[in-house]
Amino acid sequence: MVIQYYHEHSNHMGLMHVLSLMREKVWVIKGHAAVRRVLSRCVRCRRAHGKVIEQLMADLPLDRVESGKTPFYRTGVDLFGPFFVKRGRAQIKHWGVIFTCLNMRAIHLEVASNLRSDKILSVFRRFLARCGQVKTVRCDCGTNIVGSWKFLDSSYEFLAGNKVRNELLGCCDIAIGGHSKQRWKQVKHMSEQFWARWKREFLLGLQQRQKWFKERRNVRVGDVVLMVKENEARCHWPE
Known part of the structure; x- marks a missing residue:
């Protein structure tokens, strides 16, 4: 109740500001953890500072x-x-x-x-x-x-x-002459070389994920969420 009062009294400021205001009157044991726990449950703060939900990047098709x-x-x-x-x-x-x-x-x-x-x-x-x-x-x-x-x-x-x-x-029926057959073998050999280098040099580089490294909990029925709209201010995002 004390932490909630100072948090709302300071107009929903951050952890260190709420903690400094509270310590002018009272000293809460393990204050950082207690204030952080209250701020994490504040709906207004979560609406203003909550992160966009991410999920583990899927494998390449x-x-x-x-x-x-x-x-x-x-x-x-x-x-x-x-x-x-x-x-x-x-x-x-x-x-x-x-x-x-x-x-x-x-x-x-x-x-x-x-x-x-x-x-x-x-x-x-x-x-x-x-x-x-x-x-x-x-x-x-x-x-x-x-x-x-x-x-x-x-x-x-x-x-x-x-x-x-x-x-x-x-x-x-396709007839292949001597010169055309030699040319076809040359092109086939070059194609095999290309795909061998593609597997060795290019394909392995696709395995590394550039973002979304961890698997997160999916949104469930009953969760309160905000729908992100990139062209609007965060305070106008619909719930």
Whole structure:
């Protein structure tokens, strides 16, 4: 009760200030621990100074540690910008689109003149024409990207429903001449060397976590929490 009184009387100041005010009148045995215990249960102080909940960083997904695949076989995509481009006397907005290989961290850049889904599809088509087919694409939930993927899904369902299949590769016999065969062996050897160095030099460096080292207790039903909003002051965060 005494510690609580001085803590509220000092307008919820910190440990040392509350302890110094209290010792002007009384001396509490093991005062540091007692004041710290009271301050840790103060709802107003926890709201003002509580730390954001963290959890142990998860292991990397298989997409990041799988070897032996072609560049951009598994790809991440995001948009950045806008950038202002001068056209005549007017300035127009353009956005950058970055594609990154999830395995070897190669980067491919494209430019989008607007954020409509049809323009994102055009950017993705140019990326495929230059870098080849991909198996997995990871992105955020932007409406333009989600709209593009929905259009691709609906197109695929339409083609599958009409039993349209691409059988060209299965019907072709590929003949490899002497020079082409030697070139193919050389490229294969260089690819094996690259992936061997990738495992030895790059993959091991991904094992070290940069943050979130400890496993914490998860939020449970009945816990009083604050929802973090980065663009608002802490006193305005909703409970």
